[in-house]
Amino acid sequence: MTPNLDSQITERLALDGLRFTRGRREVVEALLASDGPMSANELSDVLGDGVPLSSIYRSLAILTDAHILTVHLATKGLARYELSEWLVGHHHHLVCTECGSVEDIHVSASHEERLREVVDAVASVASFIPSSHALEIDGRCAQCQ
Amino acid sequence: MTPNLDSQITERLALDGLRFTRGRREVVEALLASDGPMSANELSDVLGDGVPLSSIYRSLAILTDAHILTVHLATKGLARYELSEWLVGHHHHLVCTECGSVEDIHVSASHEERLREVVDAVASVASFIPSSHALEIDGRCAQCQ
DNA sequence: CCTATAATGATAATGGTTATCGTTATTGAA
């Protein structure tokens, strides 16, 4: 993890009187190494016995409350988490309807501009104040073809 | 429910040797009357004791398997269902981060065209074969401002 | 009318997630 990212998270947690402990750091580092959101169980598989499942769940809840993680709910009955966009940049998701995997994707600035126009137009009609948006594309991933 | 929609669903179910029974029809009609996806519990509240919760759950599973309903997972630990797009048209979602409600929205043809361009461009780069897409906009709904 | 099969409804079981609680670690003040 870059020193910059580390201090960003540490400072954000401090705002709520929280600490960036080893268990929480391990969760963040595992998510950082992943190319998509991970569930509590998937994190547990990666982190092993060093970080108990109950602690993973609590860390996920606390980090999400502190806006360091964002929850993603593509698969039924399974919450997956990833670093929030203010830490790792804006992106969208490719959701494989075959294997359930979720892949992060970035779109070009010009495409992103088009998306934002659509978002703003649609939200204003509904008197809705948008805070974020994501394009979710369902289909078959490269592995499942 | 229009006779046309009714026969579309009846015929689709018949393909799998399934019947469009009263319980399933009540679920479909409640979803049709709603302006957004509904959970099993929300359906139970609307339908009352006439349709037991266990039957609602099974109807939702069967109708989803038959591609008559589509599941939507914006709220943690809660699956909401709505009529599939081939029955009611393509649309997107406004998800209120305050109250958890989900509202269907339609975008203009020109805006939809822009979205499709972005989807196609992004998917091809990732060797992903898109089957559907949805723009999900998070924010505050008109009631929660 | 009869039989095979679909559908139902009450209930039990499942599984991801959350809450509890006693213990441990860390921070800030004296």
Place this chain on the structure above:
DNA sequence: TTCAATAACGATAACCATTATCATTATAGG
């Protein structure tokens, strides 16, 4: 450094949406 006060931890129990079970009922076709 020592001493609270509070945050964090870890094992376990509880929760709750959802799914499976199974005996009963309804429907369609021969």
